[in-house]
Amino acid sequence: MDRLTRYAETLDTAAREAEATPQITPKDPAFTVAEAYEVQKLSVDRRLARGERRIGVKMGLTSRAKMQQVGVDEAAWGRLTDAMLVEEGSALSRAKYVHPRVEPEIAFLMKAPLSGRVTGAAALAAVEAIAPAMEIIDSRFENFKFALEDVVADNTSSSGLVIGSWNDPRSDFSNLGVILEIDGQVVQVGSTAAILGHPLRSLVAAARLVAEAGEQIEAGAIVMAGGITAAPNLAIGQTVRATVQDLGSVMFQVEA
Numbered sequence: 603m604d605r606l607t608r609y610a611e612t613l614d615t616a617a618r619e620a621e622a623t624p625q626i627t628p629k630d631p632a633f634t635v636a637e638a639y640e641v642q643k644l645s646v647d648r649r650l651a652r653g654e655r656r657i658g659v660k661m662g663l664t665s666r667a668k669m670q671q672v673g674v675d676e677a678a679w680g681r682l683t684d685a686m687l688v689e690e691g692s693a694l695s696r697a698k699y700v701h702p703r704v705e706p707e708i709a710f711l712m713k714a715p716l717s718g719r720v721t722g723a724a725a726l727a728a729v730e731a732i733a734p735a736m737e738i739i740d741s742r743f744e745n746f747k748f749a750l751e752d753v754v755a756d757n758t759s760s761s762g763l764v765i766g767s768w769n770d771p772r773s774d775f776s777n778l779g780v781i782l783e784i785d786g787q788v789v790q791v792g793s794t795a796a797i798l799g800h801p802l803r804s805l806v807a808a809a810r811l812v813a814e815a816g817e818q819i820e821a822g823a824i825v826m827a828g829g830i831t832a833a834p835n836l837a838i839g840q841t842v843r844a845t846v847q848d849l850g851s852v853m854f855q856v857e858a
């Protein structure tokens with residue numbers, strides 16, 4: 603088995619068993635970002651082979667708050683599957699995760715494919731709807747510590763997504779207030795402008811990055827634009843709610 607296949611298998615197993623694994627880069631300093639994306643693809647292919655279905659793309663590290671929290675300052679993307687969907691208003695099981703965190707985000711629903719170098723206007727024309735959303739991230743690496751290459755190989759920590767109700771995208775969503783509440787207490791505040799200055803820029807970046815991997819964003823796909831604030835830890839018993847001005851709110855609970 604070559605080393606990239608081995609890394610993919612290790613990360614996939616770590617995710618399935620909710621058991622942390624050591625970082626790759628300290629032991630393999632030659633590991634490149636391009637190889638890391640290959641590992642990501644190989645590990646998601648294992649999910650698809652088990653019957654999961656691709657539903658879209660996530661962008662990560664598209665806000666300063668997120669870059670600072672994890673010490674990686676370059677945007678990255680990951681692959682979303684149907685098994686990661688958490689129904690809005692439902693309870694997720696803490697036991698399925700290593701050390702989960704939550705991020706308020708917004709999601710795009712695509713009505714037309716998008717790929718390559720596109721303008722913001724072209725990207726917007728391909729959007730069917732936008733929704734308030736949360737991502738549950740769960741690094742498979744010990745202590746939630748990683749370099750860019752590690753986190754890319756680990757499908758950018760993607761673990762779950764919760765999507766609120768879909769809104770017409772033809773309103774100005776460039777600078778909407780966002781709050782994240784846990785048990786009714788506001789724990790993070792931000793603005794959609796935290797996402798690269800305008801969330802549409804994240805979609806433009808996603809189109810370019812997936813094209814580099816020979817993919818396109820498909821019609822019907824969901825694109826997660828990236829965390830707006832730093833991501834707090836999740837704990838059993840919490841009720842978590844994100845509210846995006848004009849778009850509505852989205853919630854879930856954490857049970858054992």
Ligand code: OOG
Nearest residue numbers: 662663668758759828829
């Ligand atoms: C990396 C993934 C970051 C986002 O929205 O910025 C991410 C991590 O923080 O584990 O999903």
Ligand code: MG
Nearest residue numbers: 705737828829
């Ligand atoms: Mg995220």
